[in-house]
Amino acid sequence: MTNCIIASTSTLHGSQPLEYLLETLEELYQGQDEVLFIPYARPGGITHDEYTIGINNIFKKINKRIVSIHMFSDAQEAFKNAQGIYTGGGNTFLLVDQLYRNECIPLIRDAVMSGTPYLGTSAGSNICGLTMQTTNDMPIVHPPSLKTLGIVPFNINPHYLDPDPNSTHKGETRETRIKEFHNLNTQPVVGLREGSWLKVEGDKITLGGNLTARIFEKDKTPYEIEPGSSLSELN
Amino acid sequence: MTNCIIASTSTLHGSQPLEYLLETLEELYQGQDEVLFIPYARPGGITHDEYTIGINNIFKKINKRIVSIHMFSDAQEAFKNAQGIYTGGGNTFLLVDQLYRNECIPLIRDAVMSGTPYLGTSAGSNICGLTMQTTNDMPIVHPPSLKTLGIVPFNINPHYLDPDPNSTHKGETRETRIKEFHNLNTQPVVGLREGSWLKVEGDKITLGGNLTARIFEKDKTPYEIEPGSSLSELN
Numbered sequence: 001m002t003n004c005i006i007a008s009t010s011t012l013h014g015s016q017p018l019e020y021l022l023e024t025l026e027e028l029y030q031g032q033d034e035v036l037f038i039p040y041a042r043p044g045g046i047t048h049d050e051y052t053i054g055i056n057n058i059f060k061k062i063n064k065r066i067v068s069i070h071m072f073s074d075a076q077e078a079f080k081n082a083q084g085i086y087t088g089g090g091n092t093f094l095l096v097d098q099l100y101r102n103e104c105i106p107l108i109r110d111a112v113m114s115g116t117p118y119l120g121t122s123a124g125s126n127i128c129g130l131t132m133q134t135t136n137d138m139p140i141v142h143p144p145s146l147k148t149l150g151i152v153p154f155n156i157n158p159h160y161l162d163p164d165p166n167s168t169h170k171g172e173t174r175e176t177r178i179k180e181f182h183n184l185n186t187q188p189v190v191g192l193r194e195g196s197w198l199k200v201e202g203d204k205i206t207l208g209g210n211l212t213a214r215i216f217e218k219d220k221t222p223y224e225i226e227p228g229s230s231l232s233e234l235n
Numbered sequence: 236m237t238n239c240i241i242a243s244t245s246t247l248h249g250s251q252p253l254e255y256l257l258e259t260l261e262e263l264y265q266g267q268d269e270v271l272f273i274p275y276a277r278p279g280g281i282t283h284d285e286y287t288i289g290i291n292n293i294f295k296k297i298n299k300r301i302v303s304i305h306m307f308s309d310a311q312e313a314f315k316n317a318q319g320i321y322t323g324g325g326n327t328f329l330l331v332d333q334l335y336r337n338e339c340i341p342l343i344r345d346a347v348m349s350g351t352p353y354l355g356t357s358a359g360s361n362i363c364g365l366t367m368q369t370t371n372d373m374p375i376v377h378p379p380s381l382k383t384l385g386i387v388p389f390n391i392n393p394h395y396l397d398p399d400p401n402s403t404h405k406g407e408t409r410e411t412r413i414k415e416f417h418n419l420n421t422q423p424v425v426g427l428r429e430g431s432w433l434k435v436e437g438d439k440i441t442l443g444g445n446l447t448a449r450i451f452e453k454d455k456t457p458y459e460i461e462p463g464s465s466l467s468e469l470n
Contacts, residue, residue, distance in 0.1 A: 009405045011405050012405065013403035013404075014403070043419060044415065044419075094419070132374070133373065134373060135373065136406055137407075138370065138416055139328075139368050139381055140418075146374055158406075159406035168249070169429065170429055171396065172371075172372075177372070177373045179280075180279065180329075180373065181373055183278045184375050185375065194405055
């Protein structure tokens with residue numbers, strides 16, 4: 001049975017990475033000792049090794065070890081024994097490009113669909129949607145496709161930001177960009193504010209955290225849903 | 236001789252589209268009666284016809300007529316007699332996808348390189364760089380390539396936004412995104428604030444408007460350049 005946490009962000013302002021999610025993660029990875037980390041979204045600044053060590057230090061707090069996919073010579077091998085998966089944030093174009101190059105898309109999907117617990121934050125959440133077309137990131141690389149895992153039957157917009165009513169900036173607001181997406185695409189988009197996550201358990205999808213989320217459906221006025229709401233019927 | 240205006244935005248807060256640029260455009264299109272408009276960036280909301288009529292109403296003020304590329308059955312025909320070109324804003328992924336589909340990339344480049352005056356605003360400016368990889372837009376379509384016109388030997392980031400020092404948001408700032416770009420790519424990026432433009436005359440590139448621009452070079456601290464500065468040596 002699918003068992004996923006799809007979070008808007010790894011880190012909340014003024015707190016440590018994943019701190020606000022630790023209890024949720026203890027429940028998600030219950031019974032597992034080791035989590036397979038996917039650091040591919042990180043565009044530099046720190047190496048995959050450093051990124052992995054940082055994540056391991058966090059997961060230690062809930063008594064889990066991290067192994068990272070970049071430590072295996074063969075991605076297939078890494079997934080064969082994966083007890084749990086965590087895909088971290090960074091740049092979604094880079095993440096998706098690396099997933100395609102390393103032929104990981106079907107491997108992650110198969111693992112998740114067969115019940116391996118999965119955590120995504122930011123870019124790692126974006127890829128849980130049907131496509132990565134509602135990312136906020138810059139196209140620093142050109143992946144072969146924008147199709148992603150389709151763990152949920154809609155798209156995710158992580159780090160969702162409300163328009164600033166006092167702004168004099170003429171660049172598009174997030175809402176306008178998603179509206180543009182809907183001029184050419186039909187799937188709903190879930191705007192997840194920082195601090196929110198989706199919990200996927202089998203066919204059940206629920207909004208976690210204390211904030212409302214903003215739902216965008218083609219040709220409908222966007223609307224808010226309350227924490228704890230079901231999104232199982234959204235598609 | 237190349238003769239281009241590459242503007243951050245068509246519209247400034249509190250003013251009409253292109254109003255702040257009208258004098259500059261009178262000079263750019265001096266001696267021309269008709270300008271070929273490229274509306275491809277517009278993702279909907281208004282039709283290409285409506286977009287074109289709106290632009291024609293603006294260009295009327297400087298005694299120019301607009302013809303739009305979508306009115307021709309054949310793009311090649313449209314460019315054969317083009318006296319001037321204007322590529323408007325919208326979504327850069329859509330614009331570039333449409334330019335590739337309609338085989339316009341070499342047509343615009345050849346026209347510009349042989350001296351046809353060119354105006355780009357926002358998405359229409361982004362495509363003047365080497366690639367569109369420093370766009371702020373969402374990938375609402377997947378173009379076959381991110382390579383663009385290369386009228387200037389660097390990339391453009393239009394609608395450049397300074398980080399908000401009071402923000403609690405954890406999504407990347409514009410500066411961080413451009414730094415991520417430079418982890419994987421080498422060309423400089425010019426962050427053009429709304430109200431700024433680049434004037435390209437032959438080999439001369441100059442910063443227009445009243446604002447400084449922010450220059451990002453790989454492995455260098457970003458720096459500001461004053462209005463009127465030359466960018467002819469940036470590559």
